[in-house]
Every structure is written in C-alpha cells, then in structure tokens.
Amino acid sequence: MSALADSVPRMRPMKKTDLARVMAIETAIYTHPWTRGNFVDSLKAGYTCHVMQVSGKVIGYGVMTVAANEAHLLNLSIAGEWQRQGYGRSLLLYFIDTARRAGALQMLLEVRLSNFIGRSLYFSMGFYSVAIRPGYYPTQQGREDAIIMGLNL
Numbered sequence: 769m770s771a772l773a774d775s776v777p778r779m780r781p782m783k784k785t786d787l788a789r790v791m792a793i794e795t796a797i798y799t800h801p802w803t804r805g806n807f808v809d810s811l812k813a814g815y816t817c818h819v820m821q822v823s824g825k826v827i828g829y830g831v832m833t834v835a836a837n838e839a840h841l842l843n844l845s846i847a848g849e850w851q852r853q854g855y856g857r858s859l860l861l862y863f864i865d866t867a868r869r870a871g872a873l874q875m876l877l878e879v880r881l882s883n884f885i886g887r888s889l890y891f892s893m894g895f896y897s898v899a900i901r902p903g904y905y906p907t908q909q910g911r912e913d914a915i916i917m918g919l920n921l
C-alpha cells in the first residue's frame with residue numbers, strides 16, 4: 769500500500785473495546801476530560817459515537833446526538849501527535865455529513881472561550897456564535913464561559 773493510502777482516515781462506530789485508547793487520548797488532550805462512564809453512557813444511549821482510524825490506529829473520535837432536526841456535537845477530538853494534519857477538519861466534515869443524512873437542519877456545539885484552535889476550526893467551517901453560556905466549564909481557577917456555536921446544514 770502506498771504512503772498516501774496509509775494516511776487516509778477511515779471512520780467506524782466506536783466500540784467498548786476502543787475505550788482504553790479513547791480515554792488515553794481524552795485524558796492527554798483535555799484539562800477536564802470526559803470520564804469512561806461518559807463514553808459508556810453515550811454508547812448505551814445510542815448516540816453517534818464514531819472513531820477515526822489511520823493505518824488501523826484510532827487517532828480521533830467524536831460523539832453527536834441527533835434529535836428533532838437538530839444535531840448536537842458533544843465531543844470532537846484528535847490525538848495530540850496527530851493534530852495539525854487536517855484530520856480534525858475531516859472528522860468535523862464527517863459528523864456534519866452524518867447529521868445531514870440523519871435529517872438534521874442545524875448543528876450546535878459548545879466550545880470553551882479559551883479554545884482558540886477549536887473556535888478557529890468551527891468558524892472556518894461556517895459556524896456562527898449563537899450565545900454565551902456563562903461559567904459553563906470548570907477550570908483550574910474556577911469557571912469559564914462556553915460559546916454556543918451553530919451551523920445551518
């Protein structure tokens with residue numbers, strides 16, 4: 769297989785057996801990571817939980833709900849050593865496409881005010897600011913606002 773084919777990301781549903789790798793990524797890239805229980809609950813609830821693989825290795829994942837024509841992207845993550853190579857944008861495009869196919873007309877998400885990289889990715893994909901949720905996220909010092917962002921699908 770060529771090096772190019774090796775770097776092509778593939779998406780598949782998340783399984784419980786992925787959770788060790790998912791948690792290793794999650795705890796490495798977030799100051800306040802989801803717990804294993806959050807992922808287990810999301811799988812049990814039937815949320816759209818999918819992982820991205822490159823050369824058979826899980827390098828990212830996302831979690832989304834779709835209800836009443838509205839998609840809510842709850843988690844979007846790329847492992848640290850795989851960031852800045854276009855995989856985050858591909859992962860987001862995949863969830864946007866999945867939401868559209870499921871009949872959603874809008875996608876919503878929350879992002880930390882301080883998450884410049886996440887906000888920059890979402891703005892570049894056409895997301896707009898909907899509202900501020902004051903003190904939504906915990907920080908080491910106290911609380912931090914969330915920006916609710918939306919995209920018309």
Ligand SMILES: CC(C)(COP(=O)(O)OP(=O)(O)OC[C@H]1O[C@@H](n2cnc3c(N)ncnc32)[C@H](O)[C@@H]1OP(=O)(O)O)[C@@H](O)C(=O)NCCC(=O)NCCS
Binds near residue numbers: 844850886889
């Ligand atoms: C946000 C995240 C998913 C982006 O994934 P990624 O694979 O690094 O992103 P990409 O390489 O596809 O870049 C997409 C865009 O993100 C932004 N971006 C990514 N890395 C950046 C950096 N270091 N500095 C500034 N902007 C950056 C840019 O807008 C970039 O577009 P460009 O390449 O045209 O400049 C990834 O950084 C991540 O998992 N971060 C930690 C978890 C997180 O914050 N998730 C979002 C929570 S709402």
